[in-house]
Amino acid sequence: MRKRKLLTMIVLGLSTIFMVSCDLFTSTMDSLFSGGFILPPTISENTIDFEITGVGTGLRGYDNFPSITLFVSPTNPEDDSVISNLVEADFFDVIDDNGEARPIEITPRGSVTTSNKMADIVFVIDTTGSMGTYLTTMTNKAQDFADTLAESDIxxxxxxxxxxxxxxxxxxxxxxxxxxxxxxxxxVGALSAFGGDDGPENQIDAIDYARAGAGELTSNPAGSFQNDLSFLYRDAAARIFILITDIDYHTPDNPGDVLYYYSGVSNTVSQEIAKLNSTGVSCYVVAPTSYASDYEDLAEDTGAALFDPGTEGFADILDTIGEAITTRGDYMITFMTNDFTPNKEHTLRVAVHTSLGDAEAEVNYTSPAVVNYDRALEAFEEGLDK
Incomplete structure (x- = not known):
């Protein structure tokens, strides 16, 4: 009887230990994979200037998802100077869809360039009839731009x-x-303007065609530029698109003449911004001021800028873009997301804490269309061990 009672007590004790261990294990996994932590409070008012200038899952060699790369620029509003010495992870919070993003690695100001100034630059050009003389000017200046790059160290x-x-x-x-x-x-010098007849045009799907990876499953009916012409963007290079147009764009709700060519427009501008961010593309836009409201988000939310050829000379515009491609931000943040879901749009909230003040900003990115779960988990666990 005593032996049975003792055995029962041992079994109960072991069961309790096992359940506690399971709870601890579950709690740990929840913390790693379900954001099981107390969210940092949102910053109600930015007291310094803070900008996210780029984000990607395949940027500058960080092509092993779930590793994500951010470029950020915190500046002093008094003199626009970059705030220095933010080299520790504790200076930044990165919240991925309300789940903590860890670990965080910071590359400080001065170390962030386009990986030895490498850049893959694609012009996305409206060649409809209304471009006319504008297209001739643009192609001439694009040739000058090429000469300038050839003389640089890019x-x-x-x-x-x-x-x-x-x-x-x-x-x-x-x-x-x-x-x-x-x-x-x-x-580029051989391009000529023809067709179109009416507006808008299909800028957004043209951008997606340029962006999509070789063999990538894409909603764009034209497929992939990389797949069609058998090339790959370089992982270590900054990816720069320069959209040049004189009119606004079709949307899925307003496909216009696109219906005659395919089955309609595939992407909204917000969807395309997320896709560009997921592959580390900055999309500069050269378009008339009258269409600024259509293109501001596309340019600014991908870490680029919008230019009006009517008020700024095309040569000056390309000079500005040429300067911009040598840097993507003043700090580079690398982190691991714990959500391996393919083709999912995420919202990142990034906060910075400095002696001069605090600030936060948000940006969207889309996870890769195809995810190798075993490789993603292995990369995630390796990141945690570092």
Missing amino acids: NYRLGFVTFGDDIRKDEGQRLAPTSDIETFKTA
């Missing part, structure tokens, strides 16, 4: 995509990024 490649209501894929209407400056100058 390891560049230049290419282009053209569009109207459709994405133009005939001979001479697109060029995969090349380091051969004469090939680019000859090809």
Whole structure:
């Protein structure tokens, strides 16, 4: 009887230990994979200037999802100077869809360049009839831009995509990024304006065509620029798109003539912004001021800028873009997301805490369309061990 009572007590004790261990294990896993922690409070009012200038899942060699790369710039509003010495992870909070993003690695100001100034630059060009003389001026200046890059220390490649209501894929209407400056100058110089007849045009799907990876499953009916022309963007290079147009864009709700070419417009501008951010693309826009409201988010939310060719010379615009491609921000933040869901749009909330004040900003990105779960989990666990 005593033996049975003792055995029962031992079993109960072991069961209790096992349940406690399970609870601890579950709690730990919840903390790692379900954001099981107390969220940092939102910052009600920014007291310094703070900008997220880029975000991506495949940027600058960080192509092993779930690793994500952010470029951020915290500045003193008194003199616009960058706030220095924010080199520890504790200076920043990164909240991915209300779940903590860890671990965080910070590369300080002065170390952030386009990985030895490498850049893959694609012009996304409206070649409809209304572009006319404007297109001639643009192509001349694009050739000058190529000459400027050739004289710089930037390891560049230049290419282009053209569009109207459709994405133009005939001979001479697109060029995969090349380091051969004469090939680019000859090809872009041969472009001419034709067709279109009415507005808007299909800018957003043309951008997605340029963005989508080789073999990527995409909603864009024109497929992938990379797949069609058998090239890959370089992981270590900044990816820069320069959209040049004189009118606004079709949307899924207002596809216009696009219906005659495919099955309609595939992407809203907000969806495309998230896709561009997920692949680390900054999309500069050159368009008339009258369409600023259509393009501000596309440019600014991808860490780029909007220019009006009517008030700024095209040469000056390209000079500004040329300067911008040598840096993507003043701090680079690398972190691990714990959500491996493919093709999911995420919202990141990033906060910075300095002696001068605090600030936060938000940005969206989309996870890769195809995720290797075993590799993602392995990368996540390796990140936790570092």
